[in-house]
Amino acid sequence: MTKIELTRFRIKKGKELRAQEWMDFLNKHHQDTVATMAGERMYIETVFKEESSDGYTYFYWYSMQGEGGNAVEDSDSYIDQKHLEYWDECIDTAYRPVDMKVMEKLVAPKINSIIDAD
Structure with missing residues (x-):
């Protein structure tokens, strides 16, 4: 069964430029980033950015993923390791993500x- 998710995450105050650097990194390394998706059984992953009237920046993560994929946290890929580094630095854990x-x-x-053939 395919899992579809859309989740809103808040970027920490003062980390907006670093969060943009994160997205730029993923886009600059697009081919390597897409290559990590097979092991995760990730079919689609899209990130949207909102600069909200409350003064915060939010990222909305949309994904379609198959069952039984590898967790990004278990990956040895330099892309995934850098992705998690940016995540830890930029995502505001005091804010409860909105699913x-x-x-x-x-x-x-x-x-x-x-997708069904996968």
Whole structure:
């Protein structure tokens, strides 16, 4: 079964530029970043940024992931290790992440057949 998630995380005050550096790092190393997804059984991962009226920056993480994938924390990849380093530095753990509830899932049959075949 495919797990679909959308979660809102708050960036620590004063870490907004570092958080942007994090996203720039992942984009600069796009091919290596995408290569880590197979072991995680991650099909889609997208990050959105909100600069909120409350003075905080938020990242929204959207993902579609299959069952039985490896945890990013168990990876030896330099991408994943750097990703976790940025995460620890930038994500505000005093803020409880907001998990959005899936209300409807629409996936084109062609895409769904690829996911189901995995």
